[in-house]
Amino acid sequence: MADQVLTIDTVPGYIADRKALRDLVDVETLSVSEIGDGNLNLVFVCADQQGRRLVLKQALPYVRLVGPDWPMTEARAAREAAAMRVHGALSPDVCQLVDFDEERHVLALEDLSDHEVFRTRLNAGGPYEGVAERLAAYLAEVAFGTSFLGLPTQEFRRRAAAAINPELCELTEDLVFTEPYLGADRNSVRPVLEPVVARLQADQEWIAGALAMKRSFLTVQEMLLHGDLHSGSVFVRGDGADLSVKAFDPEFACYGPVGFDLGMMWASMLFAAARAGALGDLARAEGLFRTVSSSWAVFEERLRQRWPDRAAPGGLPDSFLEDWLPAVLRDSFGFAGCEAARRIIGLAKVSDVESLDDDAYAVAATACLRLSRVLLVERETLTLDRVVEAGLAAL
Ligand code: SR1
Ligand code: MG
Ligand code: MG
Ligand code: MG
Structure with missing residues (x-):
């Protein structure tokens, strides 16, 4: 009203x-x-x-x-x-x-006015070291604490059933998992990118990759996701030992696949890397690409630390973890590939790329779309090192 x-x-x-x-x-x-x-x-x-x-x-x-x-x-x-x-x-x-x-x-x-939005800092070329890793630790704690790993399964199922957010999930289904691949009136890119998008939207492997991630988002209820963990949903203050990181704005929260938030967060690091590369700072771009690997290492290590405390050790032998972690990594690549595309093609864009002049925009936006294809099409066999290689090659 x-x-x-x-x-x-x-x-x-x-x-x-x-x-x-x-x-x-x-x-x-x-x-x-x-x-x-x-x-x-x-x-x-x-x-x-x-x-x-x-x-x-x-x-x-x-x-x-x-x-x-x-x-x-x-x-x-x-x-x-x-x-x-x-x-x-x-x-x-x-x-x-x-x-x-x-x-x-x-x-x-909580008043966080002594912090700044992480995206604002990234766009200004400010320090990023440690932020993706702290977010990965946060995601690992939530992945354990809200899933069947840390909760007895009846409690886990009750929580998953209670945490529905259908309208906001539909927004994600449409904007992240449908429109960039299948087309929509509210999509837009600058003219220089139109041929790149036309080629991708005729690429059945890329579309199939995105639709596989859509299926996962629609059908897997594994942990309580943040649901929209981009660099505009993170406050930061200080750096090094004084770094403070605060995730906020989880209005898209729902139960979903563990790789979703990690992939969204990685895409933000890729946008920042693409921006740095397009502005000529390849060393910063490489450092930003490498945060995918370093944050995965933190995520994995934190889950391995929590593993002995799992709720049902008898039903989850160590072999489960050894299969599950690589599966989460593959999913995270796929979700990062969807986010990397939708922020370029779809309705909701990111200032990392949109604030660039036409020449730099062409470089950064094309790099994001090339990476989207690598992440979606190669996700089953992709390595963390290959993400850095592909990122630098795309610039
Ligand atoms: C119309 S809302 C578009 C986007 O903004 C939010 O932050 C989510 O990312 C959503 O997809
Ligand atoms: Mg009302
Ligand atoms: Mg039982
Ligand atoms: Mg938001």
């Missing part, structure tokens, strides 16, 4: 009326700004004169990127709140939920 949608003028009154929030800031001296730049929601930063801050995020009843003509359930806010609680209990690298108002679909979030 329109009167339920917050504005910068109604936020102070909203906070004053909300018991969990009213003592966290002084509403009398509050300044409010709306900073949401994502595709779906409103985000308000509220600061009082004592320097206390609160961040409110409200799900709109439509897709912000397109407007009221594309309705979208606000129930996604409840999915997001639930995922933040579960993920936050398993990993320190998750933005904390302060309060959730189910009626108005408003989440109050």
